[in-house]
Amino acid sequence: MIKDSLRKNGIGKYLKWLGIFFKCCIAKVILLGLKKKYSHVWVFAERGVDARDNALHLFRYVQKNCPQINAYYIISKDSPDRKNFASEERLVDFGSWKHYLLYLAAEAKVSAHIYGGAPEHNLFLRMAKVKLLKKIFVTGKYIFLQHGVTQADGPWLHEDKVHFDLFITVSARETKYIIDCFGHAPEVVKTVGFARYDALPLKHSPSKxxxxxxxxxxxxxxxxxxxxxxxxxxxxxxxxxxxxxxxxxxxxxxxxxxxxxxxxxxxxxxxxxxxxxxxxxxxxxxxxxxxxxxxxxxxxxxxxxxxxxxxxxxxxxxxxxxxxxxxxxxxxxxxxxxxxxxxxxxxxxxxxxxxxxxxxxxxxxxxxxxxxxxxxxxxFKYNDAENCKRNFEVIQEILK
Structure with a gap:
């Protein structure tokens, strides 16, 4: 695996991965003494640099309606999207030690992107393929909110390439396609609508x-x-x-x-x-x-x-x-x-x-x-303002 990565990605990227892996190891040791503080954590993120998608809208819903959830949003320190939050109290700088601790401890990892919020998503994708590394580092439930409606085949989303505990869709046709062609189990793929749709008005004033x-x-x-x-x-x-x-x-x-x-x-x-x-x-x-x-x-x-x-x-x-x-x-x-x-x-x-x-x-x-x-x-299966509510409920269900 190391040789393949070295050949494909180059020495610079490989050394970066090695540094991230070493930091993950230290974070896991630190967490041994902080289990109570970092228990029942939900982390939300997009690419780590933005906050405009389904994870942002679901995070806002959880903060407003379920304050008992220990929820955090991971985003880069200099992101222009930090202005999209009413408060920075629950924002965590991407790449910080707190980011590593929260991500590795989280019982729910919620994103519209594959392993969004991971310190390095390609590294975590590879660690998920190694049984021991997966057991240590790739823990918790992975909730894939999707960045957009799936219309056609995407090999990178096949179950043999990436595992999700929850895969959110908006349509019965989309759900059937993902189950039949991507190989995800029926209980994983849930047609509950995109969280961001709650912010889309169903009435429009012309703007030209x-x-x-x-x-x-x-x-x-x-x-x-x-x-x-x-x-x-x-x-x-x-x-x-x-x-x-x-x-x-x-x-x-x-x-x-x-x-x-x-x-x-x-x-x-x-x-x-x-x-x-x-x-x-x-x-x-x-x-x-x-x-x-x-x-x-x-x-x-x-x-x-x-x-x-x-x-x-x-x-x-x-x-x-x-x-x-x-x-x-x-x-x-x-x-x-x-x-x-x-x-x-x-x-x-x-x-x-x-x-x-x-x-x-x-x-x-x-x-x-x-x-x-x-x-x-x-x-569309739903056309209402309860997409976030349904998303939250199915996440709660898999955490029971």
Whole structure:
């Protein structure tokens, strides 16, 4: 395992892992004398640098409604998202000794990401495969809240790759797919809804704003800005943003286009062009995704699971799928959710088709068609404000 890690990740990453492992060993020894203080701990986290997702909303619910729970949120000391908390009393700096102690002692580890909140999630994934290391370090219940609705196969989420004690979903179709294709046991996968959905209003006041939010691509990871600007992704997104007809339509109807790239591609935001008075480029540091979705009348995305959040609010979407074959071959395969058959909005395969679809919605004041509203209603099991409550109850159940 060490040789494989050394070969694959390089000496720097391996030495970092070794340091983290050594710190974990010390923390386990310290915990022997602090069992009472660190008992019945629940830790919440996302990537360790942010607080905008399901874990944040569930953490808030627990703090407000169940103060007896010994709950903490793990987040980096310099994260801009620390402002999302009313108090820092229960915040723990990522990488601190308290972080190590709490994470290793926690009876419930709650995150929207795989081993989110772990001192190094890839290290913990590997330790979980070694029986002795798992028994010592990978303890407690692992609750996976999901970052987005599962639409297709994700080998990294298969049960033989990662173990969860709880896997949260929003739809019966999604649950069946995860059980049948990912190998997780039926008692693990619970259709109780996403915690963050409780903050999504079911009534909307028009704002004359459009959110452009495409997802990322695995095959664009690790490339330079120069290489990125040659990609089909960059050329199509820029082609849409700069499209003269789209810009004219925005001006005619008085709309603003807000472009928010996926977290993994935010580093290339400055390389895009086309920003003007009616086109805003939104950074991760300055804009909150959920607030943008709540505020906007229409969403343009591609394959991103954010379409489910937006559609949950019964607002229209346009799917700009300019690279279907490339995306399914190099990022994620075809799953149970077919955008043409099941999607919550029309699909544009080219810039011009997509502009036509956007123009149609602006002409109709962004009114959602009946057929898409019916698809939305049939997909989600719940459409209420009790998602956090159900999440909390199923976590309590597995801790009994």
């Amino acid at each position: 704003k459009i959110l452009l939010m495409p997802t990322w691509r695995h095959f664009l990871s690790g490339i330079s800005a120069e290489e990125f600007k040659k990609s089909k992704y960059y050329q199509n997104i820029c082609g849409l943003i700069r499209n003269e007809r789209l810009q004219a339509i925005l001006k005619e109807y008085g709309y603003q286009l807000i472009f928010y790239p996926h977290f993994e591609l935010q580093k290339f935001l400055a390389d895009f062009d086309g920003q003007n008075e009616q086109t805003v480029f939104a950074s991760f540091q300055s804009f909150d995704v959920q607030k943008l979705m709540i505020d906007c009348d229409l969403m343009i995305t591609d394959y991103s699971s954010v379409q489910f959040d937006f559609s949950y609010m019964k607002k229209p979407i346009v799917l700009f799928q300019f690279d279907r074959e490339e995306y399914h071959a190099g990022h994620q395969g075809v799953g149970y959710f077919d955008p043409d058959r099941d999607g919550f909005g029309p699909v544009g395969l080219t810039v011009e088709q997509t502009v036509d679809l956007v123009a149609g919605y602006l002409e109709r004041n962004c009114e959602l068609e009946t057929r898409y509203a019916e698809r939305i209603d049939s997909f």
